[in-house]
Amino acid sequence: MTDWAWISLGLAALPAALGAHNLRRLPRLPAAAAPGLVSILIPARDEAANIAACLDAALASQGVAIEVVVMDDGSTDGTPEIVRRRAAADPRLRLLAAPPLPPGWTGKVHACARLAEAARGDWMLFLDADVRLAPEAAAAMAAHAARQGLAMASAVPRQVIGSLGEALTVPAINFLLLGYLPGGGRAETRQPGLAAACGQLLLCERGAYAAIGGHGAVRGVLHEGLALARRFRAAGHRTEVVDGAPLAECRMYRGFAECWAGFLKNAREGMATPLGLPVWTAMLGGAHLWPWALLPAWPAALALLLGLGLRIAVTRRAREPWWTVPLHPATMLVALAIQYWALIRWLAGRPAGWKGRAYPATKAA
Template sequence: MGWAWICLALALLPASVGLVNLVLLPRLRPPTAAPAGRLVSILVPARDEAANIEACLDAALASRGVAVEMIVMDDGSRDGTGEIVARRAAADSRLRLLAAPPLPPGWTGKVHACALLAEAARGSHLLFIDADVRLAPEAAAALAEHAAARGIAMVSGVPRQRILSLGEALTVPAINLLLLGYLPGGGRAFTRRPDLAAACGQLVLCDRAAYAAIGGHGAVRGVLHDGLALARRFRLQGLRTEVVDGAPLATCRMYRGFRESWAGFVKNAREGMATPLGLPVWTTLLAGAHLWPWALLPSGPAAAAILLMLALRAAITLRAREPWWTVPLHPLTVAVALAIQWDALARAALGRPAGWKGRAYPATKAA
């Protein structure tokens, strides 16, 4: 069997998985009326988010279709984040500001802040979002309704990613490519196995009782990729989790430029693909389907593999509402994604801690 045919076979895998996942990915609808007794607590861990927090507050406090409260945990900010939230809280009783105590040993910063937020929340559902997330008006209502109506303990989705620079275009689209193209079931609730769990930490809603039953964020205190760790924890306890179409629910500009994107993805890679056993397999799968065919042109099977992968990327881009101009960059995006994973693995092998926002953490295997 020639190399070009091997590439085509490797391309057929994500093409078929992606087609099924795109068809099955649920798009949520809010309830027709606000359910009595349901309260969604919108919880935001914030560290040095002065540039983001006000727009986050505006969007979340404009929620409709369900009663909401909003709590922001100022986690040692040095840029005036707390002052902005305090001013807004004085004018809106639904908003509260809390200050995180010093970070205890064994915890990562965001996870610690989320655990404290959950303790302070009063809601029947806990909606954890990052400060750079802008919720759609009916997002909280739709997420809570989906969880309650289907008995799902945790619902997550990838917000529509705002991509405004070349550096972001070479990194951020890999999120949806890997989720939809390479995860059987795409994180749907019928895939109950923990190793098929998925989540995006930017947008996570948990049923409060189920969250307490698994030990909440305290059960995954040492991780950096908290959304994925929580999803696996729920499933290990026999509870259902689901990834839904997040593009209509929220938007997010997670990084600004190439350097920040690289650092952010390196941080999370150490709890995902960047393992000594897993990364060679991922390199074969991704390079074989998305990169090697270009070197084998004008072979017919290689051309077919390229067309399949560009079609898959275009379909995912359309569904995720990402910019069309990022599609022609697809081979470079895959190459950069692999480079990030190998960089993360090398850093771990050298004992270099993962760092983010002035804190350094040892690499910890996700739960």
């Protein structure tokens, strides 16, 4: 029992130390003016509930010249009508219609590729329709990327969490990024395997994007941000994840069912692999779940305190709700359950799907 308690302490100490380092080094972007034009590019499929607020925030951008382009990807609700009305009143906004989805492409990736073709800017800021940009965000990201020589700058927006189901799933994004990825996606970690990105908020420099083949080079993936970041790095370009909480906010899902389905679609391109998932189970279970069974051994108690301390620090930096912190062990358990269910589905030959489309999930590029 004592040996296992010491092992759990070691498994908890590693992410605690790594997370403390990553939190200290996570770039905070000051407000800054940026030269050139930023194209804010929004793929939208059945986003009538989100698109108006997304456009209002994007069009309120300050400190840089912008254009906003929306690609309607076969919406069956009022999405195109909402965009069309706003475009009639603001020449900076354009509405385009995505052509039929070609074989081998996933829907969002195809829409983003077509958006990039239509963009006129020096920088392309890909934005999900449920993201609300802060007024200074586009300028700050473009200025930082230009100053640091980045081909890509990405960020996890502040996650708005409004239900128990969201609290059991969404906080895992920042916790795993900052606690378990060496470097936390910073530019000085040049290896493709240490790249990170969030497709909700993704800025690309136009020339580097074209040089790596853009979204067309990752056409079959669902986790396009990560795939692009790895491709940029493999080609010798610099990418970086920055502090997203001051830059934007997003309520990505509503309720447990949406969260489960949403995280499930990307799992096979992340943790849910036959070789990787047992390792993740040992790391996450050993640090955040097993110690509960090893109490009252003091190394197990210390392991739990280290894990909780890291969760508190990440929650504070990410500006997520404090009431989600006591749910941390359950969040880790649900994260692993999603990964195992994704792997089981893949082994059974069941495709991933989202918004009425089904795809054979692939390993991210």
